[in-house]
Amino acid sequence: MNPTISIIIAIFNRKDELFELLNSLSHQTDKDFEVIIVDDGSKIALLPTVELFEEQLDIQFFRKENSGPGLSRNYGAKRAKNDWLVFVDSDVIVETDYIENIKKNLTKNPCDAFGGADKAHRGFNLMQKAISYSMTSVFTTGGIRGNKKAVTKFQPRSFNMGVNKEKFLQVGGFSEMRIGEDPDLSMTFWENGYTTLFFDNIGVYHKRRTDFGKFSKQVYQFGCARPILNQRHPKYVKPTFWFPSIFLMGYFVGIIHYFVWGNGLILALYGLYTFLVFIHAWIVTRNISIGSMAVISTYIQMFSYGYGFLKSWFKLNILKQTPREAFPKHFH
Numbered sequence: 001m002n003p004t005i006s007i008i009i010a011i012f013n014r015k016d017e018l019f020e021l022l023n024s025l026s027h028q029t030d031k032d033f034e035v036i037i038v039d040d041g042s043k044i045a046l047l048p049t050v051e052l053f054e055e056q057l058d059i060q061f062f063r064k065e066n067s068g069p070g071l072s073r074n075y076g077a078k079r080a081k082n083d084w085l086v087f088v089d090s091d092v093i094v095e096t097d098y099i100e101n102i103k104k105n106l107t108k109n110p111c112d113a114f115g116g117a118d119k120a121h122r123g124f125n126l127m128q129k130a131i132s133y134s135m136t137s138v139f140t141t142g143g144i145r146g147n148k149k150a151v152t153k154f155q156p157r158s159f160n161m162g163v164n165k166e167k168f169l170q171v172g173g174f175s176e177m178r179i180g181e182d183p184d185l186s187m188t189f190w191e192n193g194y195t196t197l198f199f200d201n202i203g204v205y206h207k208r209r210t211d212f213g214k215f216s217k218q219v220y221q222f223g224c225a226r227p228i229l230n231q232r233h234p235k236y237v238k239p240t241f242w243f244p245s246i247f248l249m250g251y252f253v254g255i256i257h258y259f260v261w262g263n264g265l266i267l268a269l270y271g272l273y274t275f276l277v278f279i280h281a282w283i284v285t286r287n288i289s290i291g292s293m294a295v296i297s298t299y300i301q302m303f304s305y306g307y308g309f310l311k312s313w314f315k316l317n318i319l320k321q322t323p324r325e326a327f328p329k330h331f332h
Helices: 015-025 047-051 069-078 098-108 126-136 165-170 181-191 212-232 239-261 265-285 288-318
Strands: 005-011 034-040 058-064 084-088 092-094 113-115 160-164 196-198 204-206
Touching (some): 005 015, 005 069, 015 047, 015 092, 084 165, 098 113, 126 212, 160 165, 160 181, 181 212, 239 265, 239 288
Parallel strands (some): 005 034, 005 084, 034 058
Antiparallel strands (some): 084 160, 092 204, 113 160
């Protein structure tokens, strides 16, 4: 049977980005799908933007009290009419064959959930491209967000994630977590014996944050969420989760070694790492300016995530706080 698809978009403000996303969906080669917009208590009117596409898309619009992305996606999922739910963030753009390729993959590769890569669009500014590099690079995340060969068991993320509606409802959908709710769902699927796959031809263009300050806050929150996820899913804890924190601590140890003992070996290793990131980013993006900015975004990512991870781990494992006590804003 031909898979039937419901695109679900949980959104808070971001009117201009919503227009770009809906515009990309309106140009699909396969137009047999529905779009469900869930306005999560936005402070600006989004309905006028949605109405621009009512004749081009099978679209539904719902507005509700703010509850965060996970519960808003659950709200949309319960109102979807099709068998497959595809979640995309409001700040992505999809290629014209996105729906077509999803259906082809599902027909050839049966699974319970799937995901795809994220990448930088040629129209993104230099900072967005640098941030995209650092979030997908082999030198930071190991390439797990954008490379099929980089992982043995793929963990779909909600910026580009599809799930079987029946299985999604069986596990209760997204949890009460506001941050980290998508890897939480992926691991819940695994724990229930469901399969996840990576589809390499359904990548989306993901804008992410538009400045380094917002990017730092975002990855800091990701770092805080990881020890919480480790508690919830101990079977899937990996030593590599500690890498950004070790990177952060090693940097400060290197500074101490240099200024106290005059030994610059550790900082020299960081210099080598910086050089490799710069060269790799320059080669990948073919732009020396992006290569330079990618060094900055990479260090921001590693330091902010590493600090968030350490802070969360200390609160949960040393102070013995519950996740809700430690980070009340991370939960509904």
